[in-house]
Amino acid sequence: HVQLVESGGGSAQAGGSLTLSCVATGYTDHPYCMAWFRQVPGQEREAVAVISTDGTTIQADSVIGRFTISQDKAKNTLYLQMNSLKPEDTATYYCTAKKSYDPKSCARIWNMPSAFVYWGQGTQVTVS
Numbered sequence: 001h002v003q004l005v006e007s008g009g010g011s012a013q014a015g016g017s018l019t020l021s022c023v024a025t026g027y028t029d030h031p032y033c034m035a036w037f038r039q040v041p042g043q044e045r046e047a048v049a050v051i052s053t054d055g056t057t058i059q060a061d062s063v064i065g066r067f068t069i070s071q072d073k074a075k076n077t078l079y080l081q082m083n084s085l086k087p088e089d090t091a092t093y094y095c096t097a098k099k100s101y102d103p104k105s106c107a108r109i110w111n112m113p114s115a116f117v118y119w120g121q122g123t124q125v126t127v128s
Contacts (some may be wrong), residue, residue: 062088
């Protein structure tokens with residue numbers, strides 16, 4: 001199993017920046033497809049960005065040019081750099097992972113929350 005713990009959420013003004021981190025512990029000696037999702041109460045969980053096992057990234061159209069997903073494998077940490085924040089970015093952000101030997105599989109399932117197995121507890125981001 002893998003445990004995921006997010007941090008870095010908080011409040012920001014529109015146009016500001018925040019960086020989310022997600023530390024993975026447990027059985028990390030395996031390639032994982034890693035992603036960030038977000039959810040607003042009463043709405044479905046929405047994919048924000050994914051990073052494949054070969055480093056390929058995909059972002060949702062709503063965050064392209066503003067958010068960047070990255071990882072430091074030596075630290076088992078996933079990041080989401082969020083710039084030019086907008087009030088509509090307000091949500092709970094979740095880190096998630098799925099074991100994957102095929103980098104292309106991440107692109108096939110990146111926006112499907114049901115395809116991911118391991119989830120963090122979430123971190124709140126509020127933009128005003």
